[in-house]
Amino acid sequence: MRSKFTFTAIIAACCLLPCFLYAQVKPAANLMKLNAQEYLEYNGINVMLAHDFYPEGHQGGVGIIQNGQRVATNGDIRLEPTPGQWSPIPKVGKRVVNKATGEVSVRMEFPNPDMNRHGFNPIIYPDLNFAYNIRVVPAGKAFRIIVDLDKPLPDNWIGKVGFNLELFPGILFGKSYYMDKQFGIFPQQADGQTYIDKEGETQVMPMAEGRKLTITPETDLQRMTIENLLGGSLQLLDGRAKHNNGWFVVRSLVAKGASKDAVEWLITPNAVEGWQSQPVVQVSQVGYHPAQQKIAVIELDKNDKRVLPVSLMRINENGGLITALKATPTIWGDFLRYHYLQFDFTKITTPGMYLVKYGNYQTEPFQISTDVFRNDVWQPTLSYFLPIQMCHMRVNEKYRVWHGLCHMDDARMAPVDSNHFDGYIQGHSTLNKYKPGDNVPFLDRGAWHDAGDFDLRVESQAETVHGLTLAYEAFDVRYDNTTIDQKNHIVEIHQPDGKPDMLQQIEHGLLAITGGYQALGRFYRGVIEPTIRQYTILGDAANITDNTPFVTNASNINPVLKTPAAADDRWVFTEENPGRSLETAAALAAASRVMKGYNDTLATQCLQIAQEVWKNTPDQTLRHRVALAVELLIATKDKTYADYLVNNTDAIANSIDNTGWLVGRTMGLINDANYHDKITEAVKKLYAQIQQQGTKTPYGVPYEPNIWGAGWGIQNFGYKQYFLYSGFPSVFSDTYMLHAIDFVLGCHPGYNTASFVSGVGSKSMTTAYGFNRADRSYIPGGITSGTALIRPDFPELLNWPYLWQQGEYVLGGGTTDYLFLVLAADHVLNKK
Numbered sequence: 001m002r003s004k005f006t007f008t009a010i011i012a013a014c015c016l017l018p019c020f021l022y023a024q025v026k027p028a029a030n031l032m033k034l035n036a037q038e039y040l041e042y043n044g045i046n047v048m049l050a051h052d053f054y055p056e057g058h059q060g061g062v063g064i065i066q067n068g069q070r071v072a073t074n075g076d077i078r079l080e081p082t083p084g085q086w087s088p089i090p091k092v093g094k095r096v097v098n099k100a101t102g103e104v105s106v107r108m109e110f111p112n113p114d115m116n117r118h119g120f121n122p123i124i125y126p127d128l129n130f131a132y133n134i135r136v137v138p139a140g141k142a143f144r145i146i147v148d149l150d151k152p153l154p155d156n157w158i159g160k161v162g163f164n165l166e167l168f169p170g171i172l173f174g175k176s177y178y179m180d181k182q183f184g185i186f187p188q189q190a191d192g193q194t195y196i197d198k199e200g201e202t203q204v205m206p207m208a209e210g211r212k213l214t215i216t217p218e219t220d221l222q223r224m225t226i227e228n229l230l231g232g233s234l235q236l237l238d239g240r241a242k243h244n245n246g247w248f249v250v251r252s253l254v255a256k257g258a259s260k261d262a263v264e265w266l267i268t269p270n271a272v273e274g275w276q277s278q279p280v281v282q283v284s285q286v287g288y289h290p291a292q293q294k295i296a297v298i299e300l301d302k303n304d305k306r307v308l309p310v311s312l313m314r315i316n317e318n319g320g321l322i323t324a325l326k327a328t329p330t331i332w333g334d335f336l337r338y339h340y341l342q343f344d345f346t347k348i349t350t351p352g353m354y355l356v357k358y359g360n361y362q363t364e365p366f367q368i369s370t371d372v373f374r375n376d377v378w379q380p381t382l383s384y385f386l387p388i389q390m391c392h393m394r395v396n397e398k399y400r401v402w403h404g405l406c407h408m409d410d411a412r413m414a415p416v417d418s419n420h421f422d423g424y425i426q427g428h429s430t431l432n433k434y435k436p437g438d439n440v441p442f443l444d445r446g447a448w449h450d451a452g453d454f455d456l457r458v459e460s461q462a463e464t465v466h467g468l469t470l471a472y473e474a475f476d477v478r479y480d481n482t483t484i485d486q487k488n489h490i491v492e493i494h495q496p497d498g499k500p501d502m503l504q505q506i507e508h509g510l511l512a513i514t515g516g517y518q519a520l521g522r523f524y525r526g527v528i529e530p531t532i533r534q535y536t537i538l539g540d541a542a543n544i545t546d547n548t549p550f551v552t553n554a555s556n557i558n559p560v561l562k563t564p565a566a567a568d569d570r571w572v573f574t575e576e577n578p579g580r581s582l583e584t585a586a587a588l589a590a591a592s593r594v595m596k597g598y599n600d601t602l603a604t605q606c607l608q609i610a611q612e613v614w615k616n617t618p619d620q621t622l623r624h625r626v627a628l629a630v631e632l633l634i635a636t637k638d639k640t641y642a643d644y645l646v647n648n649t650d651a652i653a654n655s656i657d658n659t660g661w662l663v664g665r666t667m668g669l670i671n672d673a674n675y676h677d678k679i680t681e682a683v684k685k686l687y688a689q690i691q692q693q694g695t696k697t698p699y700g701v702p703y704e705p706n707i708w709g710a711g712w713g714i715q716n717f718g719y720k721q722y723f724l725y726s727g728f729p730s731v732f733s734d735t736y737m738l739h740a741i742d743f744v745l746g747c748h749p750g751y752n753t754a755s756f757v758s759g760v761g762s763k764s765m766t767t768a769y770g771f772n773r774a775d776r777s778y779i780p781g782g783i784t785s786g787t788a789l790i791r792p793d794f795p796e797l798l799n800w801p802y803l804w805q806q807g808e809y810v811l812g813g814g815t816t817d818y819l820f821l822v823l824a825a826d827h828v829l830n831k832k
Contacts, residue, residue, distance in 0.1 A: 031138065032102070032138035033138060034102040034138070037793055038097050038104065039051065039792070040102065040136060043271035043275050045064070045269045047062065048790075049104045049134065051095075051791035053092045055083075058074060059073055059707060059805075060073065060074050060076065061074045062075025062145055063790065065790070066222060066270070067221045067222070069168075069221075070168060071168055071269070072165050072167050073168070074166040075164070076090065077134075077163055077164075079160060080160075082242045088110065088111070089112055090110050091108065093107035094106070101137070103138075105133050106133070107132070108132055108134060110130055110131075127156070130150060130153065132147055134146075135148070143266075144264060145263065145264070146261060146264050148259065148261065149254070149258065149260070155256070158256045161253070162251045162254060164250070165226070165251075166239070166248065167215065167247055167248040167249070168248075168800075169186070169240070172186035172215070174188070177208070177214060179213050179234070184207060186248065190238050190240035192205055192241040194241055194242070203242070207236045209234065209235050211227060211233060211234065212225060212226070212228075212234075213225065220272055223269075224269040226250055226265055226267050227266045228252050232252055232253065236248065236249075236250055237250075237251060245802035276304050277338075277751070278301075278360075278751075279301075279359055279360075279361050280298070280299045281356045281753075282296065282299060283296045283746055283753070284755075285366060285755040285761025285764060286373075286755065286762075287367035287368055288366070289373065290349035290350075293346050294346045294348070296747070297332075297341075297747055299338045299339075299750075300340070301339065303339075305339065307331065308329075308358060308359050309326055309327070309328060310328070310329045311356070311358075312356055313357055329342055330342050330343075333698075335698060336749060336789075336793045337794060340698040343358075351369045352367070370829075373823075377760055378823055379479065380780040381782075381783070382477075382501055382502065382781070383482055383501065384781040385779050385780065385782045385809070386815065387493055387505075388402045388403070388493075389449045390449075392405075392406065392410070393406075397492075398493075404542030407545055409444070409545050409546065409549040409570075410443040410444045411439075411569060411571060412438065412439055412552075413435060413438045415571075416436055422528060426573050427575075427576075432520040432521055432574060437552040439549050439551065440516075440520065441519050442515030442516065443519065443527060445486070445512060446508045446511025446512030446515065447512035450811045451809050451810050452769055452770055452808070454528075454529065454544060454771070455528035455529070455535075456524075456527040456528070457525075458513065458516075458526060458580065459580055459584070460810065461509050462513060462586075462588075464816050465509040465587045465588075465590075466590055466591070467813065467816025467820055468502055468505055469590040470820060471816065472506070473590075473593065474820075474827070478500045479500065480498065480499060480500055482494070483497040484497065484499075484505075506591055507602060510588070510591055510602050513587075514588070514602065514605045520572075522574060522581070523581055524572050525575040526572075527570050527571070527572045528570055528573070529544060529570055530569075538774035539771065540771075545569060545570070546560075546565060546568060548565065549569060550566075550567045579620050579621040580624075581617050582624035582628045583627065584613075586624070586630075586631045587631075588607070589611075589632045592604075592606035592607040592635055593635050607636075610628065610631070610635075613628070622648070622652070622655055626645065627662050634666075634669070637669070642666075642669065642670050645666060646670060646675050649672075649674060652679060652682075653679055653681070656683060656685070660724055661721075661727070664726065665727060667679075667728075680728065683728045683732070684731050686724075687732055694736060705787070705788075705795060707788060708788060709787055710785075710786060710787065711744050711784065712783070712786075714744060715741075715744050715783070715813075715814075718736065718738075718740025718741060721737035722737050722824040725828070738825060741821055744757065745760070746761060748786065748795075748797075749787055749795035750787050750796060750797050752799070757782070758783075760781070765784045765807060766778045768782060768807040770809050773801035782815075783810075783814055784809060785805055785808050
């Protein structure tokens with residue numbers, strides 16, 4: 001995006017306005033008008049309607065981008081003053097555009113049958129059934145929002161249904177507002193008075209009420225007025241008082257008897273005449289190996305066609321800057337809403353610290369060194385993030401306790417015929433000998449919490465184990481900087497214990513997976529908190545349960561208060577999912593190899609379970625069965641698995657984009673000419689396809705922006721590139737693997753060039769969606785989802801802790817793909 005954030009001053013950054021360039025150029029238009037992307041545009045103002053529909057993530061309805069900053073979103077009819085994640089939302093119809101008038105409209109309906117799309121159990125309002133149209137109409141340098149209802153609301157819904165517009169808090173703190181004759185400051189924390197309504201729900205008192213709201217009148221780049229043209233009042237509310245991840249809300253109620261023109265607002269975002277976004281140079285915040293291709297990407301406003309000189313500056317050991325290379329950047333072209341140049345400085349190989357200058361923009365320092373990926377790049381993920389995410393442990397870092405001993409009461413069998421709000425479903429049977437509510441043994445050990453949710457999805461555990469195993473095998477990582485005491489459930493960060501951390505982490509994941517299999521006779525689907533109150537907790541995982549197993553139909557006493565204990569234990573879900581079982585078994589088969597000589601009992605259990613799953617799981621998704629065959633072949637050299645691969649040569653070749661990276665490791669184990677020839681030919685076609693896709697963006701990787709940040713997908717792409725490169729060295733190069741690293745470490749779209757990896761690089765995501773997000777903090781080595789897309793064309797990476805689609809950490813590939821990728825880069829580049 002176009003906001004300039006200072007990540008080392010987290011609180012202050014939320015108060016800073018974007019730093020922009022005022023270019024003296026003639027405006028493209030004098031009035032708000034419809035553009036080719038089907039949104040309204042005037043100078044630096046963009047008004048979208050229903051391009052996005054992800055209101056839980058603060059994307060959807062009417063959205064406003066003002067001078068390069070998304071300032072408002074979710075303009076829509078809502079049933080609550082300050083809705084939360086599981087609040088009712090309407091069903092979105094087709095967007096209709098009137099090119100003659102510039103009007104954009106969309107039809108919406110309540111109730112919404114699609115609300116279960118995430119597996120949530122929404123609150124249902126059976127007596128509410130209505131439809132409406134939202135219209136956005138240009139009005140000179142402003143625009144109107146008009147809502148037309150098909151028919152008036154039922155009387156019992158008057159005073160409850162209103163039009164909401166959410167304001168992004170991160171740029172409002174410390175700024176002023178006027179509401180008619182009222183005025184005030186947007187507070188850093190939620191200060192609003194709350195009350196209990198007639199339905200017993202907590203609600204927020206308005207900060208101000210009136211007909212006209214002026215936001216940040218002191219700031220040209222951000223000033224905006226909102227007027228209620230129907231004579232009713234606007235309310236300014238602080239949604240954070242009810243939901244920590246809420247935004248400020250402007251709201252007006254639908255009046256009794258209203259249908260056509262039930263809502264009509266006039267919004268005037270201040271447009272700075274001739275505004276253009278400031279150039280930004282995107283580079284890896286860590287740096288480059290001398291042998292690596294080095295391309296800085298320069299992102300410009302779409303109307304900025306200047307090509308200024310660009311310089312690579314070496315930072316002098318004695319102070320000051322020395323020009324290492326000065327050149328005219330090459331024009332790459334247009335992508336999303338921006339115009340791009342490239343600066344290739346591959347020929348510079350002298351070790352040292354550097355930065356790039358283009359016009360008034362100067363990057364953060366980065367290094368060129370043969371050791372660039374060797375230190376302080378992958379280590380934070382292994383020595384901070386993974387230990388801190390460990391469940392069933394107390395995690396210490398010297399004076400600090402990251403979280404206390406947690407979830408030692410795991411787990412109770414989930415109720416049958418239940419649909420958990422986070423997507424877990426238990427069918428008509430528990431699929432094992434335990435009845436709903438029974439205590440299931442062997443689940444009070446191992447596993448890592450997933451992001452800030454604390455649940456244990458089996459695929460996340462398996463992917464983490466698998467990625468760590470392949471990294472250990474490929475690169476012999478003996479790094480030891482952490483004490484992990486499984487007997488006493490204690491972790492000590494920055495305290496070596498003589499054991500490779502990677503093996504200890506693999507063991508930790510296996511304890512949970514094999515323990516669940518031992519108890520249930522199958523893999524669990526997931527282990528998760530039973531209530532939303534527990535699920536949404538921010539902070540120490542030790543506060544979620546009392547660590548004492550709850551026994552059904554028994555006297556349960558809180559161990560501290562000596563009062564009746566709550567049934568706060570997590571639920572364990574099971575499922576029939578052959579593909580997921582095969583995927584998990586593949587991780588165990590691989591891990592059995594590295595556990596030999598370290599934990600022989602686990603090694604034996606892993607191999608036995610993997611072989612049992614191979615025999616007892618029906619043929620399903622090819623990719624998953626191929627993955628298990630590959631790992632069992634490498635582990636056992638048994639001809640059974642080689643025969644399976646050979647017999648499925650054609651299917652493997654036809655699905656080479658999913659299977660190529662897997663079977664590359666079998667080329668030296670299978671002596672079959674047809675197998676080699678067909679797979680190699682398929683791999684050649686795959687590489688040609690990747691090369692073609694890589695030309696579609698200035699970043700040199702296949703990249704199609706979406707609502708969710710693309711960082712995890714691109715690093716997974718890079719992870720697989722290593723296996724394709726090492727398995728088929730005559731076909732694949734390391735180019736795309738290394739471009740993927742550059743993307744994750746800072747060379748990606750948007751003004752915020754931060755590394756997606758918290759604490760790694762000169763500038764990184766140090767406000768992220770981990771369990772400490774309420775502190776606007778981060779977990780070192782956690783990998784965020786990264787730059788997201790505000791549809792149709794605005795890349796965004798906000799300095800805000802509550803946007804999971806931009807700042808969330810996850811387990812599985814989101815963690816180990818990155819760790820593996822950096823180790824692979826160091827290995828490949830230093831072998832040359």
